Amino acid sequence: MTMSTLHTITTHKKYRELLAEWAVENKDDSEDKNASPTPDPNALVLVAFRTRPPIDGEVEIFDAPLDDEETDDEDQVDHAGAHSPRAKKQPPPALRPVLKIAAQRPPEAFMCGVSARPCCMVVHVPNMTWKGAGLLHKSYDADVCFGPDASNEEVYKKTVKAPGIVNLAMQGGVACVLAYGQTSAGKTYSMMGLELAIAQDLFPLSAGDTGGAAFDIYVTFLELLGNKARDLMRADEAGKNIEIREAETGGVHPALLSTRVDSAQELEDIIVRCLGHRRTAQTSRNAKSSRSHAILTILLKNKSPGGADGEIILVDLAGSERHADSKKHSAARLQETRDNNKSLLALKDCVRARASGAALVPFRTSKLTLLLKPIFDRKTSRPTRTVVIAHVSPHIQDAEHSANTLGYVAAFKAVR
Numbered sequence: 334m335t336m337s338t339l340h341t342i343t344t345h346k347k348y349r350e351l352l353a354e355w356a357v358e359n360k361d362d363s364e365d366k367n368a369s370p371t372p373d374p375n376a377l378v379l380v381a382f383r384t385r386p387p388i389d390g391e392v393e394i395f396d397a398p399l400d401d402e403e404t405d406d407e408d409q410v411d412h413a414g415a416h417s418p419r420a421k422k423q424p425p426p427a428l429r430p431v432l433k434i435a436a437q438r439p440p441e442a443f444m445c446g447v448s449a450r451p452c453c454m455v456v457h458v459p460n461m462t463w464k465g466a467g468l469l470h471k472s473y474d475a476d477v478c479f480g481p482d483a484s485n486e487e488v489y490k491k492t493v494k495a496p497g498i499v500n501l502a503m504q505g506g507v508a509c510v511l512a513y514g515q516t517s518a519g520k521t522y523s524m525m526g527l528e529l530a531i532a533q534d535l536f537p538l539s540a541g542d543t544g545g546a547a548f549d550i551y552v553t554f555l556e557l558l559g560n561k562a563r564d565l566m567r568a569d570e571a572g573k574n575i576e577i578r579e580a581e582t583g584g585v586h587p588a589l590l591s592t593r594v595d596s597a598q599e600l601e602d603i604i605v606r607c608l609g610h611r612r613t614a615q616t617s618r619n620a621k622s623s624r625s626h627a628i629l630t631i632l633l634k635n636k637s638p639g640g641a642d643g644e645i646i647l648v649d650l651a652g653s654e655r656h657a658d659s660k661k662h663s664a665a666r667l668q669e670t671r672d673n674n675k676s677l678l679a680l681k682d683c684v685r686a687r688a689s690g691a692a693l694v695p696f697r698t699s700k701l702t703l704l705l706k707p708i709f710d711r712k713t714s715r716p717t718r719t720v721v722i723a724h725v726s727p728h729i730q731d732a733e734h735s736a737n738t739l740g741y742v743a744a745f746k747a748v749r
């Protein structure tokens with residue numbers, strides 16, 4: 334056994350003891366661990382946190398030596414742009430560390446990095462001092478918080494149904510749900526669940542009193558990869574870049590295929606098909622990591638003369654990455670990561686400005702925020718509501734990243 338293995342085992346043992354101590358001192362006595370109070374339905378911005386269960390074989394990835402990490406499959410080129418024959422011979426990156434180390438590490442190697450409480454999430458951040466290994470327990474407040482056992486139905490009930498997202502759109506408002514967080518934390522899992530549940534609710538609700546539909550429903554689905562946008566409805570035009578700019582009239586209407594849907598099933602089929610067209614890459618953390626922001630817009634066109642149209646915008650944001658996770662990216666991938674990070678920063682500025690009632694919301698700073706102009710533009714008289722769901726990994730190895738994620742999103746709650 335090497336010194337470093339011994340050190341790791343000793344440190345892990347210490348963390349386990351500290352976690353157990355914390356759990357006893359901070360026992361969650363609520364009968365239903367997922368019972369969160371129903372959030373204020375009138376809040377302009379609603380903040381939610383979610384963590385997921387650990388996935389089989391995932392713990393071992395943290396032990397893989399960094400030198401063994403790999404560029405993604407999508408573009409296996411070295412930084413000079415040349416294809417690497419050595420890289421091609423190796424097994425896929427998500428599998429290699431698992432294959433290599435699984436035999437050495439028992440499944441109980443998982444160490445919990447976050448604890449969900451009804452309205453807050455506590456992150457257990459490793460902290461090494463001269464006294465040895467320690468843990469900092471950092472707490473972040475939310476309107477609603479979901480632990481690893483929460484189902485998508487529960488998340489839908491508290492983040493879409495309770496704040497009346499569909500009803501707001503039917504009254505001519507603009508509602509937006511954003512999924513934010515580290516790569517592989519569960520954003521796509523949540524958003525797909527919410528999108529399919531909205532599809533189910535939308536059609537019965539949008540029918541008029543007489544039984545005829547009160548709205549025509551149209552959808553567009555756009556993918557924003559770095560600064561390049563493409564239409565997920567048009568698989569045949571995968572390479573075509575869609576321009577995003579503000580028209581002289583003030584509208585932001587990229588030339589996307591807008592498809593009319595007449596039933597929940599039609600909408601579900603479109604969502605599943607478009608998500609299948611989304612650009613993914615295999616990374617050390619996620620066999621199907623989304624490299625892009627995916628924006629599904631559901632437009633409710635009011636059929637009554639003079640009736641206001643409503644909109645629901647559902648955004649599955651590109652994952653933020655640990656430095657270690659992006660260390661071996663190709664130059665192109667690093668640029669994408671930088672562009673994604675820039676747009677996430679712009680998004681933060683806009684949500685904060687909007688939530689605090691600032692006169693100026695800097696939505697023109699990035700393509701992402703420009704696309705979200707309907708929720709950020711103070712000049713619009715339409716009512717708006719935004720739900721931000723921060724997703725965090727359950728692992729202690731990701732605790733620092735989780736603390737950053739929760740800090741980023743909790744700030745939206747503080748500025749109300």
Ligand SMILES: Nc1ncnc2c1ncn2[C@@H]1O[C@H](COP(=O)(O)OP(=O)(O)OP(=O)(O)O)[C@@H](O)[C@H]1O
Pocket residue numbers: 384385386388481483514515516517518519520521522523619621622623624651652653724
């Ligand atoms: N709440 C959950 N319960 C069970 N499994 C989950 C949950 N959330 C996510 N997962 C699983 O975890 C894995 C990663 O989830 P997902 O792809 O949604 O992450 P992501 O944040 O969208 O990642 P990326 O940013 O890399 O695209 C998937 O295999 C998914 O099925």
